[in-house]
Amino acid sequence: MESSRKKQWWWQLPLLVLLIVGTVIIIRTQRNTPYQHDEGFIFGTLYHITYQYDSDLDSAIVAELKKVDASLSMFNKKSIIARINNGEDVATDDMFENVFALAEKVSADTEGAFDITVAPLVNAWGFGFKSGAMPSETTVDSLRKHVGYRKVSLRKHHVVKTDKNVTLDCSAIAKGYGCDVVAALLRSKGISNFMVEIGGEVVTSGISEKRVPWKIGVTKPTDDPTQQDTEIQTVLNVTDKSMATSGNYRKFYYKNGRKYAHTIDPKTGRPVQHSLLSSTVFAPTCAMADAYATAFMVMGVEKAQKVLARHDDLQAYFIYTDHKGAMKVWFSPELRSKIIE
Numbered sequence: 001m002e003s004s005r006k007k008q009w010w011w012q013l014p015l016l017v018l019l020i021v022g023t024v025i026i027i028r029t030q031r032n033t034p035y036q037h038d039e040g041f042i043f044g045t046l047y048h049i050t051y052q053y054d055s056d057l058d059s060a061i062v063a064e065l066k067k068v069d070a071s072l073s074m075f076n077k078k079s080i081i082a083r084i085n086n087g088e089d090v091a092t093d094d095m096f097e098n099v100f101a102l103a104e105k106v107s108a109d110t111e112g113a114f115d116i117t118v119a120p121l122v123n124a125w126g127f128g129f130k131s132g133a134m135p136s137e138t139t140v141d142s143l144r145k146h147v148g149y150r151k152v153s154l155r156k157h158h159v160v161k162t163d164k165n166v167t168l169d170c171s172a173i174a175k176g177y178g179c180d181v182v183a184a185l186l187r188s189k190g191i192s193n194f195m196v197e198i199g200g201e202v203v204t205s206g207i208s209e210k211r212v213p214w215k216i217g218v219t220k221p222t223d224d225p226t227q228q229d230t231e232i233q234t235v236l237n238v239t240d241k242s243m244a245t246s247g248n249y250r251k252f253y254y255k256n257g258r259k260y261a262h263t264i265d266p267k268t269g270r271p272v273q274h275s276l277l278s279s280t281v282f283a284p285t286c287a288m289a290d291a292y293a294t295a296f297m298v299m300g301v302e303k304a305q306k307v308l309a310r311h312d313d314l315q316a317y318f319i320y321t322d323h324k325g326a327m328k329v330w331f332s333p334e335l336r337s338k339i340i341e
Contacts, residue, residue: 033053033054034052034053035050035051035052035193036050036052036053036055036056036057037049037050038050038056038058040058040062040065042065042066042069042178043065043068043073043075043175043198043199044074044075045175045200047178047182047197047198048197049061049182049194049195049196049197050194050208050209051186051191051193051195052191052192052193052194052206052209053186053189053191057185057189060185064181064182064185065178065181065182067095067181068095068174068178068181071092071093071095071096071099072096072170072174072177073174074169074170074171080093080096081096081168081170084159085119085167085168087164089158091157091158092154092157095181097154097157098177098287099170099173099177099287100116100154100159102173102285102287103149103170103291106292106295107149108149109310110292110298110307112148112149112266112267113265113266113267113295113298113299113303114292114295114298115147115148115149116149116168116169116170116173117146117147117148117149117151117152117166117167117168117266118169118264118266119168119169120143120146120147120165120167121140121143121144121147121264121266122169122262122264124139124140125262125264125270125271140269140270143269144268144269145163146165146166146167147166147266147269148166148266149266150162151163151166152168172246172290172294173290173291173294174290175198175199175200175244175286175290176198176201176242176285176286176287176289176290176291177287177290178198178201179196179197179198179202179203179242179286180242180285180286180287182196182198182203183203183205183286192206193205193206193207193208194206195208195214196286200245201243201244201245201289202242202243202244202286203241203242203243203286204216204238204240204241204242205239205240206239206240207239213237213238213239214237214238215235215236215237215238215340216236216238216241217232217233217235218233218234218235218236218278218280218317218319219231219245219278220232220233220319221233221247221278221327233319233329234317234329235339236317236335236339236340237338237339237340238282238338242283242285242289243280243281243282243286243289244283244286244289244292244293245278245279245280245281245293246263246278246279246290246293246294246296246297247277247278247279247297247319263294263297264298266298272297272298272300274301275300275301275320276296276300276301276318276319276320277320277321277327278318278320279293279294279296279304279316279318280316280317281293281316282314282315282316282332282335283313283314284313292307292316295307296316296318301318301320301330304316304318305330314332315334315335316331316332317331317332318330318331
């Protein structure tokens with residue numbers, strides 16, 4: 001019996017040695033593979049992409065981002081969404097339909113706090129791709145009639161409107177979706193260590209060049225629309241996560257001594273007026289994180305917490321002011337172990 005066991009062990013020894021040697025080779029190869037750094041301009045903002053690969057993929061990355069731009073960008077007059085807004089009966093593509101379906105889902109889940117038909121109101125308040133004076137009560141009430149995610153649907157690759165004056169704006173989800181598209185490209189190349197960032201929305205995987213999990217900073221809200229004087233509120237030790245942030249401190253303006261935030265409530269047609277300053281959301285996809293971050297800015301802390309309670313796949317980090325005006329923080333319990341600063 002003892003002799004039989006020894007023979008079995010000796011037969012297994014070469015396999016064990018091969019496994020150890022193979023593991024060492026893989027680790028050594030991975031350590032020697034350089035990290036690439038690509039950056040550029042897309043969707044009216046900057047992107048920064050870091051990934052571990054033996055060659056630069058910038059041209060392939062740009063090609064994927066241009067596909068998203070051609071489908072969903074408000075800055076591209078020839079994009080599918082721009083042509084739909086111009087009244088053309090144009091066929092949609094897979095990217096448009098993926099984002100539209102997710103937008104519908106988040107809109108229903110947040111009772112319309114997220115709404116891609118809010119564009120006319122955003123423009124009227126001067127924070128969209130048009131600018132103008134502060135709208136009157138009459139103007140706001142008039143525009144509200146043309147806002148509502150239930151006024152649009154997809155049928156056989158075409159957008160159908162119950163109101164021809166409805167326009168679409170995917171700005172609050174397209175950057176996140178762009179991150180997902182680039183992440184999918186990198187994964188298709190077998191890349192497991194990367195960080196994709198587009199305009200502040202982020203997808204991470206694996207480890208950084210320092211051989212540690214990716215560290216993501218959450219910006220401290222300040223009244224600085226130029227974003228030149230930025231300060232980090234906290235740093236999260238995260239990987240294999242998608243993250244998006246929305247904040248009223250980023251874009252606002254003063255008129256007649258009153259501060260107006262860029263987040264528009266689709267229901268009231270007016271800038272939100274509550275204590276939430278910044279909403280950072282972690283989700284399975286960056287598009288989802290992007291959409292919920294925007295929705296939570298409309299809803300405020302308490303309503304957002306109720307939505308989070310229904311979702312095991314969502315976590316959030318909120319910065320808000322209390323009744324005395326002091327800055328406070330609330331975050332999902334799952335993030336406690338991720339906070340390093």
